[in-house]
Amino acid sequence: MDRMIHFKIKRQDGPNSPPYWEEFKMPYAPQHNCISALMYLREHPVNIKGQRVAPVVWESNCMEEVCGACTMLVNGVPRQACAALVDELEQPIRLEPLTKFPVIRDLLVDRQKMFDGLIQVKAWVPLDGSQDIHLHAPRISPVEQSLRYIFSRCMTCGCCMEVCPQYHDGSPFVGPAPLGQVALHNAHPTGGFFKADRLHAIMGPGGITDCGNAQNCVKVCPKDIPLTEAIGALGRQTTVQWLRDLLM
Amino acid sequence: MAKQSVIVVGGGLGGLWAALRLAEAGVSVDLFSLFPVKRSHSCCAQGGINAVLDIKGQHDSVEQHITDTIKGGDYLADQPPIKTMCEEAPGLIRTYDRMGVTFSRTPEGIMDQRLFGGVKNKRTCFAGATTGAQLLYSIDEQIRFHEAEGRVRKFEFWEFLSLVLDEQGVCRGLVALNLRSMKVEAFRADAVILATGGAGLIWGRSTMSTNCTGAAASRVYQQGAKFANGEFTQFHPTAMKGHDKLRLMSEACRGEGGRIWVPRKAGDTRAGRDIPEDERFYFLEEWYPTYGNTVPRDVASRAIVRATRHMGLGVRGQEIVYLDLTHKPREFLKNRLGGILEMYETFAGVDPYTNPMEVFPSMHYTMGGLWVSYEKDGHTGGMVRAHPRNHATSIPGLYACGECDFGYHGANRLGANSLLSASFSGRVAGDAVAAYIKSLKSATEKTPQGVFDAERRRQEEFNQAILARTGGENASTLHRQLGELMSEHVFVERDNAGLDKALAGIAELKERAKNIALDDQSGWANQLLPWARQVQDMLVLSEVMTKCARLRDECRGSHYKAEFELKQPAGKFAGDPEYEEYTAKWKANNEKWLKHSIATHTPAGPQVEYWPIEASVMAPEKPRDYR
Structure with missing residues (x-):
């Protein structure tokens, strides 16, 4: 099988909904970061079971670690997902919303x-x-x-x-x-x-x-x-x- | 009259300056933004902000700043606003200094200045290599103070959808989408200021933030606002390649001594740092000995395309050139450029202190934008202060400032003039609107509710139609294809056959976009719905930009068509007969083309006409020459 990037993403449909994990695999390409990967998954929102699902919701803007928007837990560590390079992360890459702020939906929180x-x-x-x-x-x-x-x-x-x-x-x-x-x-x-x-x-x-x-x-x-x-x-x-x- | 209020859309430097001036004038301000304003794209500006302080013994002058800006823009910008902007730049910088911006300092503790492109003097104030962020934060803090005092209300995570226009066509407010609850609401205002930035996303990938779609400008254009000089977009010569974004490597790199080069031998496989000095081709220094690496951006980008595409000298045979700082001391680089060198290291995984960086031109800035007016001061030749005509769009009651307007930069923007124009135009727009609402004969509170309800319903129906569709086109796919089309045909070098292809491609994408369906039907924080709308609006704007490019058969600033190039005679300068002949041809061409292209929306596509420019400060007598 071709090389893939494997994500495990903690999702939540709304502020009062229960969280759940969903896994995605996408084709590998060098120099992906977590946000560029989420953008790919927005276009191809198919989970690991082959189901087409609503794409993951997240926040990003500058894509160069200066605006702070895309902060989330990447493999348990709070950081800007745009600067979290796939090549440097252990897979499956776990993406979770920050825990100290109310979740709006999926990885989007209210700061x-x-x-x-x-x-x-x-x-x-x-x-x-x-x-x-x-x-x-x-x-x-x-x-x-x-x-x-x-x-x-x-x-x-x-x-x-x-x-x-x-x-x-x-x-x-x-x-x-x-x-x-x-x-x-x-x-x-x-x-x-x-x-x-x-x-x-x-x-x-x-x-x-x-x-x-x-x-x-x-x-x-x-x-x-x-x-x-x-x-x-x-x-x-x-x-x-x-x-x-x-x-x- | 009841207390008047103004809506500002967009919270980068332009929007925040406008809001600040209004709040100080006692007007209540509702500030709309897609995200917390502190995260606006202004924070990506790196290198600095221009203002003549003349602290380096170079006898820099405001007149020279005006001249450089006018010529940098290849004479296409109206000159009275440029004059006032350059004159007021030092005062603006002093205000920023008082706000607490952490500008880099000389040993004497005054603001330091560095060199930027298209100029010969050190005129750029900077705060490390994160100047935009530092300026944005300081004005964000001032706005937060006014927010605490109740003068500014923030509507963050709201998306502007459309203007509410009354029967006379006067702007009376807007309709916006709550990006969490997905509720569409109408808001009243005595005036609206749009400060929604550039449109880099139309090229798919650019140096811009992912929210810089130009959708807001496109929406008011579709409601009747005129869009000017759409064909003029800046391609920054030095950006890193990436899947998601082409990350900017500031012009400050070259201002601080960075050199652009390619290996002399095509397809050289050695690492950049292993290639000896005499096998490196510093083409900018060779071709433009006077300005060297700090030629203006349009000139540098074309030279890079020439060295790579035409001469086949790109690094490893690819569309890449080196931006080299390795000859400068590490401590110096850390102090002056640390922020961006860190970024290069993060995203490229290569140490730029010891390896030349790999870069290529990228879509970077929209010089064109919403047409805005100004009131000329017959006495000074600049703008009349606090005049309601300043920064007014063609829709009464709608103003625009910052990158979404078309002012100041003409056919090409000089580096470090954008933080200046964003701040200055925001300040001017705020003052203009304060004057405008005072002169309003009928206040918006008298506009019947039905006008607002009708526009809200129109937008709701639009959304429902998209949400109801299934099994249609994917907005991200259309966006990617639009980006590929624009990057191929509407880039540094253009030709009419390619532009025709782009127009045909855009028309096809527009058809397909009518059939966009969403993978998400949720009524809560649904990001696909606004994205689908943005993609549709980007398509409308891309057509304006491409059509204006197709129509303009000349080379001016960032807009280059080889077929119509007036070649500067090599080795000849002013006084030589060949050069004088060239100047005469250049003037004759100006007769035809030194005009603003003005696009008006029609159901059949943009209708383009040409309006005169105002060259009352400096007549276009001499062609640009950076050799």
Whole structure:
């Protein structure tokens, strides 16, 4: 038999339907990734039993690991499926939806609460309007720039949230990704003017003290964002902020 | 009058800038997007954004930026908007800087600039090699602030289906599909801004994201909006090959010193890094000594096709050339281009620090798009600020900005001008719409509900007809075949016989598309239904692009037909009689062809007419010459 690519995909017809596994085989071609394979299966949606079925539902966009859309579990590991090359994966390749977010259908999940987290921690640099004020931001050293750049690569994909033991349905914890964004914005020369607001946003329940220091987040971040370092530093800053609040 | 509201469709740089300006003006904004706006295709832009800061002692000037942009586009773009864009670019960059964009810095802590194609000065601001993502994130954050304040409502995972036009043909809102519940709903708005990006998916595979189908632009075109310069699409010279996507390797690679070459010996089987220096053919440097590897993209793509298809010198006999950075220090490359070199390594499985990268031209950008107007300032020669005519389409109340409009780039876009035009045009469109809705004589709240219900029903019936069909055509198959057709006949080099074949092929695909049936009848998160509609709409737009290409018998920017090429006399320059003769011929050709092609939808296909361009800033006196 010709060489095939074998997929085992966890499917779910809707938010309240039971999940089930379905297997697919497709002809091998070099340089396939999991999304290009799903595209092939969209055109040829025949499962391993030879039944023509509804194609798998998934989310993707950039196909180059910068938009974060296609995050799912690939052989149990949360990552961008577009950058998961078939040639480097053990088969059958297992595709599952992220488990920390509500499943919409098949591999498509609802990550809205990550974006809500960004509002909660006020992840922006406040501006007095977007008009040109004929001034740049204050000077930023190349060293500071490269530190901030690492954090600004976060694409809100959800890998770190997926592996965080403290981040789940029953917990108010905001999760590692928004905390990284606090570090990013507090380190900006004018964003730092509002450091206290962001620190206050992560001082209460669901904030920084909910981090259990499992250190899983840094291991799966596709952009190598040093989340645990940020969380450590924020922990110290919130303590200082707490003392400062007492004296106010 | 009740509080006015505006709908923005699309949340890349253009849409978010428009939404931001409106929110700041106190207008409520409903922002529609197929996905969370942070994932928009703007995040794929790599190399940078142009603005004259003149920090490298090169005496760069705004005038030079204007000149480079006009000539880069082979004079086809209207010039007043270009003038204002280039003048306002430094201010726009300062705002981005204030928003916290992590621009790369000089040792003094100011924004660094690098070289890009089609220019001689370092004019491109950048944030590593993920500039688009960094810009997008910063404005996404600003919008999130306005969302928290209740000024912006997001409708993510909604697909725009059609405009709601009142009896006078004024746009009063839109009909959209909820991509989860599959419900079709009509929404009221005092104006709609379309910022839905390019149409790379028409070529099947391109450097674009999988949602860049051009369907939204096609839908408003089918409702009467004019589509301009459809034949002008940019083929980026350096993209990686792939099943699903042709991944971009930024022009910044060449701006930072990357060299394009092929082995001198046809069919050389050695690995690129084992081929000695004197057996490498650096054809861009040889053919264009002045600009070398940083000639504009249309020039570079044609040269690559010449070296591979015509001279047979492609790597291993294939349609591949080398993009070589291996002579540059690793640390330098990591700092300046790390993001994309990582991507190359991930997808090619080869280390680009020690091996030349393998690339080929790919569909990359649609210069053409929805026709939009502007109000010229008779005094400055630029655009009038905050004028309701700026970025207005031919449908009253509908505006367009970003890649889905046709402005700024003419027949070819310069590298790093797209992040600029997306941001700038979004800002202009936002300001224009704020002015437009103030001037509205009758508010949309007065438009009868029946107008909205009728359009919603029309869309529902359309969907039901597709869902009810069984055993028909597969949308993905049609899409793949469309891509093959476009990639073969509507590519870097075109000829009329091929374009006729493409038109015949598209007509056949359009017929078959009437019979699309779905493998999924689910009423929940059904992705095949919107996909089937997108494929149908791509076919309509592909016909516009191909027909305009068929009709334009000349070479201009990205549009090249060998049969009609005015050859630059080799070794001759301005002042030489042969060159002057060439210039005279070029001017005579401009008389006929230096015009916008304007397509109007009819049931029988696009009707094309030609409108004059406005060359009030810089008259087309000198042909482009990058030698």
